Amino acid sequence: MSRARLIWRKSLNAVMLTLTGVAAFSVVSVLFLILGYLVYNGGKSLNWAFFTQLPKPVGETGGGMANAIVGSLKLLLLAAAMGLPVGLMAGVYLAEFGGRTFGFLVRYTTDLLNGVPSIVMGIFAYSLVVIPMRHFSTLAGGVALGIMVIPITLRSTEEFLRSVPGSLREGAMALGASKWRTIATVVLPAARAGIVTGMLLALARVAGETAPLLFTAFGNQFWSPGWNQPISSLPVMIYTYAISPYDDWHRQAWAAGLVLLGLVLVANVGTRVAVSRGGASRGA
């Protein structure tokens, strides 16, 4: 080939390598930039009071977000109780019993549900729970988040169940296990690690959702006992504090952002580590 063509090819190679490398690098650096910003700004304001005290009235410095942390946990608990069983059972149905048309239909609508904007979920929960109850509540927030948990759990359950080899099912059935027995005692335990990861990741994802909570859980400057009252949560607090004109509140918003991101990262990384270690100990 001619020398000119060879030079053209080599330079095109180099350019594309650089471009793709820069793109990959920028993805990684964005995450680290966000982390860095949060650690720098939030770390300054993070103290013991943040985790143990209630918000103080405007004008008084100090105070914390203890109620928001507990609130987020309560909402997650509700979302888990409502969304995880439904997602799990539906995933089992799709993977083990699903016919072609019905299976396709369920999968398609699940993906659509996943794509519904979270604020629309909030409106839905608003009309479903808040209006009949005539007030904001933890329950409404839990419903909104619970619905969002379903598609993620369903898809990952289905995927991990499908990855269990058919030979395992045959082995169980050849011993006289019925279909449900096989699923419960062989297939689900085999896919357990992946399914639990999927569930934890679903929860980590909804933990940071703000929009659906704005008009369901609404927010609360105080503790929220029971499930019937408005409740504070970390993402909503960040929103409220960040757009306020008070420096002290801005500080606390950074700290809350750091805590929230920290929890999400710990959940993500932790589950992956736990799964890989669990998989390795079980052998090939």
Place this chain on the structure above:
Amino acid sequence: MRFQISSLDFFYGAKQAVFGVNLKIPANKVTALIGPSGCGKSTFLRTLNRMNDTIRHSRYSGEILLDGQDIRQMDVVKLRRRVGMVFQRPNPFPKSIFENVAYGLRINGYNGNLRDHVEHSLRRAALWDEVKDYLHKSAFALSGGQQQRLCIARALAVDPEVLLLDEPCSALDPVTTAKIEELMFQLKDSCTLAIVTHNMQQAARASDFTAFMLDGKLIEHSETPKLFTTPQDPRTEAYITGRFG
């Protein structure tokens, strides 16, 4: 006779895989099924414990009698307890060695001494000495040959009357294969065995009766020494002398 199969036709949807097979499988003997790939021997074996029921759009016509009873009239769970199966590739559950063998017992509501029964099954499968100190280790820690013997122990734990083996040694080395053939010889006293094998020498060594299948049809079936030394059908002769297959 343990199994009496008459006029068996098997269909995967519209495609027929087995054509009018008549076969008797005698009790406490080893019957080998040989034939080239795709001749329907595995399909045939799997109809005997209705494993093909799990395949959509599959059906069969004809009669399969186990001790005189039509297997279609039987509860499939009870059938599979009486007729066990060992597969081509070892498929231990991701559980401990003990739990693998105990599985069949647990799901069938066994009330006796689990530990003794598990030990007994592992002894029958000639695996006890190798694993007795490691019963709580994962089954995946075993070698391929040990895993296959574990699968045999697991199948034996429910005391089946018949054991179906679908090319059980094809994924194993010769030494392990010899161990499993020895095992089959010992199991004959308590069990009827039917083995599908690609390995003609294995059929000649280890079985009492051999059936040769080709293109879904049963070509010839007789005592093993007779089939291998004086085959009646020219196609049988061509296959066993390696002219095709």
